[in-house]
Amino acid sequence: MSLDSLLFQAVNGLASASGLFLVAAGLSVIFGVTRIVNMAHGSFYMLGLYIAVTLAPLLGEHLGGAAGFWGGIAGATLAVALLGAAVERVLLRRLYNAPELYQLLATFALLLIINDAALFLWGPEDILGPRAPGLSGSVELLGRRLPQYDVFLALIGPVVLVGLHLLLTRTRFGRLIRAATQDREMVAALGINEALLFTAVFALGAGIAGFGGALQMAREPASLSLDLSVLGEAFVVVVVGGMGSIKGAYLAAVLVAEVKALCTALGVIEIAGYTFNMSWLTLVAEFLVMAVVLVLRPHGLFGRALAATKAGEAEPPLLPLDRRGRALVLAAILLFAAMPLIGMFFRYAPVLALDMVIAALFAASLHFVMGPGGMASFGHAAYFGLGAYGTAFAATQLGLSTPLAFATGIGTAAAGAALFGWFCVRLEGVYFTMLTLAFAQIVWSIVYQWEDVTGGSNGLFGVWPDWPFDSRAGLYLAALAVALGGLALLRRIVFAPFGLALRAGRDSRLRAEASGIPVARVRWLSFALAGTLCGAAGGLFAFAKGSISPEAISVGRSIDGLVMVLLGGVQSLMGPLLGAGAFTLLQDTVMRETDYWRALLGLVILVLVLLFPFGIAGGLRRVARLRRAGGAR
Amino acid sequence: MTASPVPTAMAPMLEIDGLDAWYGEAQILFGLSLTVGRGEAVALVGRNGAGKSTTLKAIIGLARRRARRLALRGADIAALPTHAIARLGVGYVPEDRRIFTELTVAENLDLGRRTGASDAAPRGPRWSVEEVVALFPNLGGMLDRPGGQMSGGEQQMLSVARALMGDPALLLLDEPSEGVAPIVVEQMIDALLRLKASGLSLLISEQNSALCEAICERAYLIEQGELRWQGAMDGLAAASETAGIFGKI
Amino acid sequence: MSAPSPVLAVRGIAKSYGGVRALDGVSFEIAAGELLALIGPNGAGKSTCFNIVNGQLRPDAGTVHILGRDVTGLPPRRIAGLGVGRTFQVAAVFPSMTALENVQMALIAARRGVFGFWHPARRIAREEALALLEQTGMGAQAERPAAALAYGDVKRLELAMALAGEPKLLLMDEPTAGMAAGERREMIALVRRLTRARGLAVLFTEHSMDVVFGHADRAIVLARGRLIADGPVDAVRRDPLVREVYLGGTRPGREARP
Incomplete structure (x- = not known):
């Protein structure tokens, strides 16, 4: 590696940092005022790029290349800002008083819908944009030629940084943003039209992200995977820089982008006869x-502790099952145990049942951290994936027996959850959520790129269990036993002192610490435990499917888990199980039939969040209460 | 009688009839009725959780509410959003002061200032920064200081001053003496007496009998969201002593 | 045998924030069975002083001894473990649990039983928890969710939880804040009774002068980070310096009325 290539990569890094900064800055501004972490912010970036690559050639035909290019960027920025305003008016406005988790999920639903809309409008292929007229050449610096456009991009970041700073400190609009960031109710009470301010702020944040995306036109193609990859990176930047700090966002963007650029500059190196492509080290x-x-x-x-966020109403105290509940659970267990027999008449039933059993363990482990633990993880699939890949690797590459391979998978997930959890539990609220998502994104990238071990995008094949699990019934019954064991354990723990302490830390960290509960340690342990059981679900999944691909570890899979929990009802221990069953049924039937299943899932999420916030279990409980009240009358 | 859209000269400053209000899902107020005359100072007393803060929030539109009548100088405000009510001349001094701690004292005052020629609705007396500083001289020396670096008493003064910058005709004060040193309470009493003398209407939620007795003519006692007693300030002590709510310990 | 050491001894503590002296050489002691009020204007250093004693802040200088043991700079959780109970200005309890579960949780934590994974918590320390609820007048509400309690009852529940660790020292940040006069009277009388019965030392901050002068044994007054008075409440109330910087008295105030 020469000094030349280092410089080249440094400028390249600054250029990337600008794009990243614009997304993170928009995210921060919006969060500051609305207290919503906009999961669809990467989508605004992606849309900016798509609109720009579409608009630039169109305008170019009439106005000439240069005007087309810059007009395309301006048009894309404006279009995304307007879309942002529309989104705020139609969707976000209904969410300001909702619990945090629902805000995250609803904006994630938006991400899914926008992604499918882009698929519909622009198709699945990447689209290349025109090069920047007048900036397609290169400049000489220290005898090395650097692309002009990269230098231009490297400068844009600081320009926007200074512009935003002036906007926030020198204008009344900026003062309003800063005041509303602290106390929006009070801003309204002073006679300021808060609704208009929110729309303007959201349009501003979306526009900045769209601008960031449009600027990339000359550097990278528009692609459908940009929304999530940019979101993950923006979260890293925001967590590193400190939520709400524009300055911090820039510094963090530079830090992250430069470290990556450095790893790329190192290129392929040889250590002890093995060849390493250092570029995948960028993720590490x-x-x-x-x-x-x-x-x-x-x-x-540059961040500060966030004020306590609203978590919605306190959930009612958890009660053990009454006699009827126990009878219902027993009946359900017997039904599932009899599934191999039922399979003689309905061939598809055992397959569906196995999917449900695995989903139930996945959802219940997620519920353990987000319900009693109060920690909404958007990266739970990482541990599912680690369990699945660990199992698959041990079974195929290492040739271990089925129980040993399964144990290896669980161990891998446990180690991952313990490592990532140690960092995550130090954070609260949305910080926690962003970090879990960022970690999951990193795990996904590593799996995707580490072909020697994980098979890359193809995944691992031929993960078949050996005797006695090699029959359909054998595997199913073993999976059922494992899942039931896991579910029983989680339930037992929730009612044990540890579970009570976990809920105590969620309800009031202040009081918990003052009573002598080591909240951080309790949270860490619960995170690791949930990850371990989730890994078991992943291991079962690998054997059930016979193969495993990076899709099982994607953020989308994490969201599936959240939807299951929400569908069932987060305030109930049985909720996630009902939710897992209902979701699996939905997935295996309806969603298989359409190319636009993401948008469909997005709509399901929106309906749930906006209309049925307490899920199936909450709905059932409400019906029961109404019936009791009716009977008493 | 229905509310006329135009403020009338004769109507009282604030008329509330049959007010229900909610905090989250929980209903806090049940059919509350009260009136504040022009230039009158009225106390709203009751134990914590009785619904005093919610009453003020319902008036300014920060709590979900429903009322048979909710009118400011005869104009119906029941369907208006918070900022529109504020622009009609209602100043709100919240519990805990809610100063913008990141902004300087001058910036806090600036945000309270009414802007735009468009809202020419009748309000109360006009205020400038110099005038509010004359009312609270402590603020004068700290205009460039961030709100977060002020003492609780100074923040309380800034909160009142900020509300005055919007030229209100009616000032809603939520526990202006809570958590403030006795000596600052005395200064606050002096300032509020001067505001009252200038013609402002005051609705004060309080647990401090000294402040109420010094300023208010009439009082409403609420308990569990319902009106329990109303009358002249003199009668309150007898009424509330039996209820065990107000006064000395 | 020497005289029993004070439950809490604070010696010469100081703390600065960015060059501003928030607390400057403050010393005081509390004996068992004593109710000590910490008062003073806002920004005088009350919170800083309080948070140094409970471990949330580390002082720049000086020491804090609890029952003769140096606890300066220990984290709050360790100080809680040494027999220090706390209540907060805005009462903090666990709203998703019943009142009984709240106290059981506090008892379990005090006995270092948090890492129990098997036996249902419902059956642990139930009788002791009920007894504590009885003592604070909450016995009838044991099975109600804490979220459904009236605020005054939440404060009582918090007190029961603070007592779960059998503390020798109770730190109460504005124990009657947000309560109406009648409730304040009951609350402070309850604290008074428990102090006597259990030989507790209580340090509390308070804005209600009625509570301070009506019920505390002794008061210390902070102003601009310094201790300007320390003595029986009647002496402190008459202290000219205290009147000047804190109490006022030019207007016929509450204490001047019959």
Whole structure:
């Protein structure tokens, strides 16, 4: 590696940092005022790029290349800002008083819908944009030629940073944003039209992200995977820089982008006869940057502790099952145990039942951290994936027996959850959520790129269990036993002192600490435990499908889990199980039939969040209560 | 009688009839009725959780509410959003002061200032920064200081001053003496007496009998969201002593 | 045998924030069975002083001894483990649990039983929890969810939880804040009774002068980070310096009325 290539990569890094900064800054501004972490923010970036690559050639035909290019960027920025305003008016406005988790899920639903809309409008292929007229050449610096456009992009970041700073400190609009960031009710009570301010802020944040995306026109193609990858990186930047700090966002973007650029500059190196492509180290490096910053400054470089966020109404006290409940559970267990027999008449039933059993363990383990633990993880699929890949790798590459391979998978998930959990539980609220998502994104990228071990995008094949699990009934009954064991364990723990302490830490960290409960340790342990059981679900999944691909570890899979929990009802222990069953049924029937299943899932989420916030279990409980009240009258 | 859309000269400053209000899902107020005359100072007393803060929030539109009548100078405000009510001349001084701690004192005052020629609705007396500083001299020396670096008493003064910058005709004060040193309470009493003398109407939620007795003519006692007693300030002590709510310990 | 050491001894503590002295050489002691009020204007250093004693802040100088043991700089959780109970200005309890479960949780934590994974918590320390609820007048509400309790009852529940660790020292941040006069009277009388019965030392901050002068044994007054008075409440009430910087008295105030 020469000094030349290092410089080249450094400028390249600054250019990437600008794009990343624009997304993170928009995210921060919106969060500051609305207190919503906009999961669809990467989608605005992606849309900016798609609109720009569409608009630039169109305008170019009439106005000439240069006007087309810059007009395309301006048009895309404006279009995305307007879309942002529309989204705020139609959707976000209904969410301001909703619990945090629902805001996250609803904006994630938006991400899914926008992604399918882009698929519908632009098709699945990547689209290349025109190069920047007048900036397609290169400049000489220290004898090295650097692309002009990269230098231009590297400068845009600081320009926007200064512009935003002036906007926030020198204008009344900026003062309003800062005041509303602290106390929006009070802003309204002073006679300021708060609704209009929110729309304007959301349009501003969306526009900045769209601008960031449009600027990438000359550097990278528009692609449907950009929304999530950019979102994951923006979360890393925001967590490192500190939520709400524009300055922090820029510094963190530079830090992350430069570390990545450095790893790319290292290129392919040889150590002890093995060839390493250092470029995949970029992911590990990103993780290390984040880890170091979070250990030293838990709220990021310039961040501060967030005020306590609303978690909705306190859930009613958890009660053990009554006699009828126990009878119902027993009946359900017997029904599932009899599934191999039922399969003689309905061939598809055992397959569906196995999917349901695995989903139930997955959802219940997620519920354990987000219900009693109060920690909404958007990256739970990471541990599902680690369990699945660990199992598959041990079974195929290492040739271990089925129980040993399964144990290896569980161990892998446990180690991953213990490592990531140690960082995550130090954070609260949306910080926690963003970090779990960022970790899951990193795990996904590693799996995707580490072909020697994981098979890359193809995954691992031929994961078949050996005797006595090699028959359909054998595997199913074993999976049922494992899942029931896991579910029983979780339930037992929720009612044990540890579970009570977990809920105590969620309800009031202040009181829990003052009573002598080691809240951080309790949370860490619960996170690791949930990850371990989730890994078991992943291991079962690998054997059930016979193969495993990166899809099982994707953020989408994490969201599936959240939807299951929500569908069932987060305030109930049985909810996630009902939700897992209902979701699996939905997935295996309706969603298989359409190319636009993401949008469909998005709509399901929106309906749930806006209309049935307490899920199936909550709905059933309400019906029962109404009936009791009716009977008493 | 229905509310006329135009403020009338004769109507009282604030008329509330049959007010229900909610905090989240829980209903806090049940059919509350009260009136504040022009230039009158009225106390709203009751134990914590009785619904005093919710009453003020319902008036300014920060709590979900429903009323047979909710009118400011005869104009119906029941369907208006918070900012529109504020622009009609209602100043709100919340519990806990709610100063913008990141902004300086001057910036806090600036945000309270009414802007735009478009809202020419009749309000109360006009205020400038110099005038509010004359009322609270402590603020004068700290205009460039961030709100977060002020003492609780100074923040309380800033909160009142900020509300005055919007030229209100009616000032809603939520526990202006809570958590404030006795000496600052005395200064606050002096300032509020001067505001009252200038013609402002005041609705004060309080647990401090000294402040109410010094300023208010009439009082409403609420308990569990319902009106329990109303009358002249003198009668309150007897009424509330039996209820065990107000006064000395 | 020497005289029993004070439950809490604070010696010469100081704390600065960015060059501003928030607390400057403050010393005081509390004996068992004593109710000590910490008062003073806002920004005088009351919170800083309180948070140094409970471990949330580490002082720049000086020491804090509890029952003769140096606890300066220990984290709150360790100080809780040494027999220090706390209540907060805005009462903090666990709203998703019943009142009984709240106290059971506090008892379990005090006995270091948090890492129990098997036996149902419902059956642990039930009788003791009920007894504590009885003592604070909450016996009838044991099975109600904490979220459904009236605020005054939440404060009582919090007190029961603070007592679960059998503390020798109770730190109460504005124990009667947000309560009406009648409730304040009952609350402070309850604290008074428990102090006597259990030989507790209580340090509390308070804005209600009626509570301070009506019920505390002794008061210490902070102003601009310094201790300007320490003595029986009647002496402190008459202290000219205290009147000047804190109490006022030019207007016929509450204490001047019959």
